[in-house]
Amino acid sequence: MQKPIILAISGASGSGKSLFTQNLALKLRQHEREVLVLQEDHYYKAQDHVEMEERVSTNYDHPDAFEHDLLNQQLQELNAGNSIEYPRYCYVTHTRLPDFEVISPAPIIILEGIMLLTQIQLFDQFDIKVFVDTPLDVCLMRRMLRDTQERGRSISSVAKQYEATVKPMYHKFIEPSKTFADLIVPHGGENLLAVDVVSSYLLEGKSKIA
Numbered sequence: 001m002q003k004p005i006i007l008a009i010s011g012a013s014g015s016g017k018s019l020f021t022q023n024l025a026l027k028l029r030q031h032e033r034e035v036l037v038l039q040e041d042h043y044y045k046a047q048d049h050v051e052m053e054e055r056v057s058t059n060y061d062h063p064d065a066f067e068h069d070l071l072n073q074q075l076q077e078l079n080a081g082n083s084i085e086y087p088r089y090c091y092v093t094h095t096r097l098p099d100f101e102v103i104s105p106a107p108i109i110i111l112e113g114i115m116l117l118t119q120i121q122l123f124d125q126f127d128i129k130v131f132v133d134t135p136l137d138v139c140l141m142r143r144m145l146r147d148t149q150e151r152g153r154s155i156s157s158v159a160k161q162y163e164a165t166v167k168p169m170y171h172k173f174i175e176p177s178k179t180f181a182d183l184i185v186p187h188g189g190e191n192l193l194a195v196d197v198v199s200s201y202l203l204e205g206k207s208k209i210a
């Protein structure tokens with residue numbers, strides 16, 4: 001198999017990275033392209049040894065919360081045509097699930113996550129780096145709805161975490177990483193023009209933004 005094309009999609013929590021990724025993957029699959037979607041969130045460190053009370057106050061918006069070495073190693077395996085043992089993460093228990101998923105490479109791999117463009121050691125693996133740029137107040141509103149509906153969170157815990165870590169870490173790490181992007185996509189998931197532009201580029205068989 002030819003070396004896969006790897007896209008890194010980054011941006012703030014709630015910016016619309018996952019929805020953008022889903023829409024892009026859908027479009028490519030409609031054109032019969034095989035696409036593998038991966039999430040940096042699954043590389044959050046396991047916290048089985050940490051008490052639940054403490055897990056709640058972990059800073060999940062710091063690069064050190066992730067096992068980026070494992071991610072790097074697994075991207076290299078996929079690039080070499082080998083399958084990986086993809087970890088699985090649970091936002092409710094704030095730790096990894098005991099099992100993993102065996103995943104094979106695909107010609108197009110889309111990886112999305114908040115810290116991807118802060119990790120220069122990963123850049124050799126990325127063919128295209130995208131930053132989803134959505135105003136932080138919009139991200140907060142989206143996150144509030146999503147996390148209370150899908151991630152077992154209360155409104156007050158989302159608000160508290162936003163002030164304590166999400167917002168300051170965005171300004172410290174994520175926002176400055178925008179400078180490494182090849183493409184900046186405003187609004188996020190529903191930006192269908194951006195989905196069309198990126199998918200057309202990939203369907204034409206191009207792999208790198210020069």
Ligand SMILES: Nc1ncnc2c1ncn2[C@@H]1O[C@H](COP(=O)(O)OP(=O)(O)O)[C@@H](O)[C@H]1O
Nearest residue numbers: 013014015016017018019142146187188189190
């Ligand atoms: N452009 C958009 N307009 C309205 N809602 C959106 C848009 N993009 C994303 N959302 C919604 O906002 C929430 C957060 O989006 P998501 O893609 O999960 O963000 P991220 O992956 O960046 O954290 C989801 O419920 C999603 O459906």
Ligand SMILES: O=c1ccn([C@@H]2O[C@H](COP(=O)(O)O)[C@@H](O)[C@H]2O)c(=O)[nH]1
Nearest residue numbers: 012013014041044060061091094114166
């Ligand atoms: O146990 C956890 C792990 C992560 N988070 C929050 O998730 C977001 C990143 O995920 P997105 O899908 O990009 O929103 C990050 O901001 C962490 O604060 C968490 O709350 N608990």
